[in-house]
Amino acid sequence: MADKKDAIPQIVILLGYGGASPFVALAVLSILFEERFFIEALMLYAAVILSFLGGIYWGAAMNNLSQNEFTASLKTNLSISVTPALVAWGTILIKNLTVATILLSVGFLSQLIVDAIATKNGYFPHWYNALRIPLTAIVLLSLIVAYIFYGPL
Secondary structure, eight states: OOOGGGSOOHHHHHHHHHHHHHHHHHHHHHHHHOOHHHHHHHHHHHHHHHHHHHHHHHHHHHHHOBTTBOOHHHHHHHHHHHHHHHHHHHHHHOOOHHHHHHHHHHHHHHHHHHHHHHHHTTSSOTTHHHHHHHHHHHHHHHHHHHHHHHOOO
């Protein structure tokens, strides 16, 4: 039986999968209606969520910050926190949706790897990877499926 500390809190599951639902909906809409609007909305939403994932590091770092102590680990986590937002912002500026799709996909996959390492090192709760892996799979599948079915962007 799984330890209670390893269980993902219900509200986190609800909010996590609720936040993933626009990925699926926008991918389906982009396929059904073949309108550029839906795939652009998917890219914009992906950029927002990628930024959010970086913000988690900022919040965790602030939580661990003592008044006058800036450790190397804290500086690293603060640096990690802004990288996804910069990548996301860059994808918004790119008019070529193929390039934006690739950058966002790499961004989400990279963030998953960073999150897995951080969780292994005790920076996040034990259950964090169990949440992030399927949510990232939904995101990547949505981006890839929309890209394949929508055609060259």
